[in-house]
Amino acid sequence: MKLLEFLDVEVAYGAIVALQGVSFQVEEGEIVTLLGANGAGKSTTLRTISGLLPLRRGEVRLGGVDLRKLPAHEIVARGIAHVPEGRGIFANLTVQENLELATWTRKDKAQVAADFRYVYELFPRLGERRRQLGGTLSGGEQQMLAVARALMTRGRVMLLDEPSMGLSPLLVKEIFRTIGEINARGTTILLVEQNAHMALKIAHRGYVLETGRVVLAGTAAELAADPRVKEAYLGG
Amino acid sequence: MYTVIIQQALNALQLGAIYALIALGYSMVYGIIRLINFAHGDIFMVGAYIGLGVALFLKPPFLVLVLVTMGLTALLGVTIERVAYRRLRHAQRMSAVITALGVGIFLENFVRAAISANPQAYPVLIAPRTLSLSGVSTTNVQLMVIGVSIALMLVLRYIIRQTMLGKAMRAVSDNKEVVPLMGINLNLIVSATFALGSALAAAGGIFYGQAYPMIDPYMGIVIGWKAFISAVMGGIGQVDGAMLGGFILGTVEVIGATFRSTLRDGIAFAILILVLLIKPTGLLGRPVTKKV
Numbered sequence: 001m002k003l004l005e006f007l008d009v010e011v012a013y014g015a016i017v018a019l020q021g022v023s024f025q026v027e028e029g030e031i032v033t034l035l036g037a038n039g040a041g042k043s044t045t046l047r048t049i050s051g052l053l054p055l056r057r058g059e060v061r062l063g064g065v066d067l068r069k070l071p072a073h074e075i076v077a078r079g080i081a082h083v084p085e086g087r088g089i090f091a092n093l094t095v096q097e098n099l100e101l102a103t104w105t106r107k108d109k110a111q112v113a114a115d116f117r118y119v120y121e122l123f124p125r126l127g128e129r130r131r132q133l134g135g136t137l138s139g140g141e142q143q144m145l146a147v148a149r150a151l152m153t154r155g156r157v158m159l160l161d162e163p164s165m166g167l168s169p170l171l172v173k174e175i176f177r178t179i180g181e182i183n184a185r186g187t188t189i190l191l192v193e194q195n196a197h198m199a200l201k202i203a204h205r206g207y208v209l210e211t212g213r214v215v216l217a218g219t220a221a222e223l224a225a226d227p228r229v230k231e232a233y234l235g236g
Numbered sequence: 237m238y239t240v241i242i243q244q245a246l247n248a249l250q251l252g253a254i255y256a257l258i259a260l261g262y263s264m265v266y267g268i269i270r271l272i273n274f275a276h277g278d279i280f281m282v283g284a285y286i287g288l289g290v291a292l293f294l295k296p297p298f299l300v301l302v303l304v305t306m307g308l309t310a311l312l313g314v315t316i317e318r319v320a321y322r323r324l325r326h327a328q329r330m331s332a333v334i335t336a337l338g339v340g341i342f343l344e345n346f347v348r349a350a351i352s353a354n355p356q357a358y359p360v361l362i363a364p365r366t367l368s369l370s371g372v373s374t375t376n377v378q379l380m381v382i383g384v385s386i387a388l389m390l391v392l393r394y395i396i397r398q399t400m401l402g403k404a405m406r407a408v409s410d411n412k413e414v415v416p417l418m419g420i421n422l423n424l425i426v427s428a429t430f431a432l433g434s435a436l437a438a439a440g441g442i443f444y445g446q447a448y449p450m451i452d453p454y455m456g457i458v459i460g461w462k463a464f465i466s467a468v469m470g471g472i473g474q475v476d477g478a479m480l481g482g483f484i485l486g487t488v489e490v491i492g493a494t495f496r497s498t499l500r501d502g503i504a505f506a507i508l509i510l511v512l513l514i515k516p517t518g519l520l521g522r523p524v525t526k527k528v
């Protein structure tokens with residue numbers, strides 16, 4: 001079943017057209033990756049889905065529901081969980097408070113309590129630091145917190161914007177393992193990455209963006225074998 | 237000698253509490269949208285007039301009067317943000333500052349036209365009684381102003397530290413762009429901040445009217461500046477800083493006035509400059525750090 005649809009979307013920052021008719025879709029349960037060089041429009045795509053940027057043209061649907069007219073905070077309640085580029089941790093709030101805020105729209109108290117236990121189990125390091133301020137965490141811990149926070153919104157689709165950025169190879173492995181685990185528990189994933197090697201390892205399918213257009217699409221295996229992808233994103 | 241000190245300390249607490257109540261609004265609004273709301277001193281002034289109106293027409297018990305006035309003034313603050321500031325949130329900083337100055341001038345002239353430019357005597361809300369305790373003489377009004385102000389500040393502190401609204405306010409202050417991704421309506425948090433700040437200023441307005449019993453349409457200018465100084469001195473954006481700054485300024489002014497009353501207003505600015513020279517972010521201000 002098509003869960004997330006992005007149809008012929010055009011988005012501009014003033015005169016700069018960042019997305020020039022981008023289309024892709026994500027099926028329920030999939031991990032789909034968006035690859036592309038700096039400035040290709042990957043973050044713009046995620047920000048558009050979350051309602052942070054207006055569309056000039058095109059459609060965005062989640063489970064058939066038109067997201068275009070909804071303000072960003074309502075889109076979260078509809079089921080989009082967004083881990084933003086650069087993590088976006090609330091530096092002067094504790095780990096626990098960061099997570100609590102992500103439950104703002106939720107009324108299912110018992111399930112929220114269960115989700116707290118789940119994320120602290122998934123990331124024991126966060127559990128140990130629950131009273132520590134977000135800003136005092138290491139880069140890797142902040143990335144875990146950003147993912148944990150997105151989990152606490154209970155989205156159906158998790159958008160991840162370069163979760164491996166700035167992390168050591170060991171932590172990159174750990175974060176990707178966690179993404180796989182989250183997906184295995186039923187969350188659909190749209191993963192933006194510069195680390196195409198790792199992304200294509202866990203993704204089912206992928207799209208390659210170049211200056212605001214989709215230039216390649218296929219299964220992860222097809223993309224990994226494509227000479228253009230090898231040349232540009234997998235280091236030859 | 238020590239009775240004089242205690243008496244002056246009470247005077248300092250009373251003045252400081254009023255500065256602190258107003259300073260909180262400057263600090264909270266700056267904290268979340270980085271706007272110096274120059275109309276805030278005038279919101280304090282309108283709050284005092286609303287209190288006067290409520291007292292004359294409804295004659296409620298004192299605490300009810302305070303709460304009703306706080307509620308009405310909160311609505312005024314929310315309306316000002318909605319009508320005047322919201323669409324400028326992404327405009328240049330200067331546009332919003334000029335707009336705030338304009339809103340302040342509008343409020344002053346509105347009150348002047350609707351009521352009078354002349355000072356009004358504030359109605360007596362609590363029958364004043366002089367209390368004398370082992371040589372220290374004070375009034376029930378003074379003790380009430382200090383007590384209720386501190387209670388209100390403790391409530392605010394609780395809201396900001398413990399409640400979801402307070403956490404959201406701190407989150408907006410940290411990283412406004414990410415707040416909607418938590419499912420939080422940013423505008424709602426901004427409105428709530430204006431409501432809280434305006435309500436506290438209104439309480440300050442009533443207390444000012446009770447303690448120094450005249451009000452006029454321009455009273456918000458000088459007192460607003462001093463409250464602003466208190467907020468900056470304490471570290472603008474910091475709630476505890478605003479309270480500390482208010483009480484320090486109140487104390488300094490009371491001490492200064494015992495020596496030479498004409499120096500009172502100059503002292504406030506001198507202290508501010510001194511504090512900022514030593515600690516540019518204010519007493520409790522966090523050092524400015526670049527995000528990594």
Ligand SMILES: Nc1ncnc2c1ncn2[C@@H]1O[C@H](COP(=O)(O)OP(=O)(O)OP(=O)(O)O)[C@@H](O)[C@H]1O
Binds near residue numbers: 018037042
């Ligand atoms: N706020 C902005 N104002 C103007 N132009 C912008 C803005 N944000 C992005 N752009 C432009 O839009 C294009 C796409 O940017 P985007 O951030 O989506 O790229 P990206 O694929 O996420 O790149 P990166 O891998 O570097 O994060 C770029 O040309 C960029 O310069």
Ligand SMILES: [Mg+2]
Binds near residue numbers: 044085
């Ligand atoms: Mg990006």
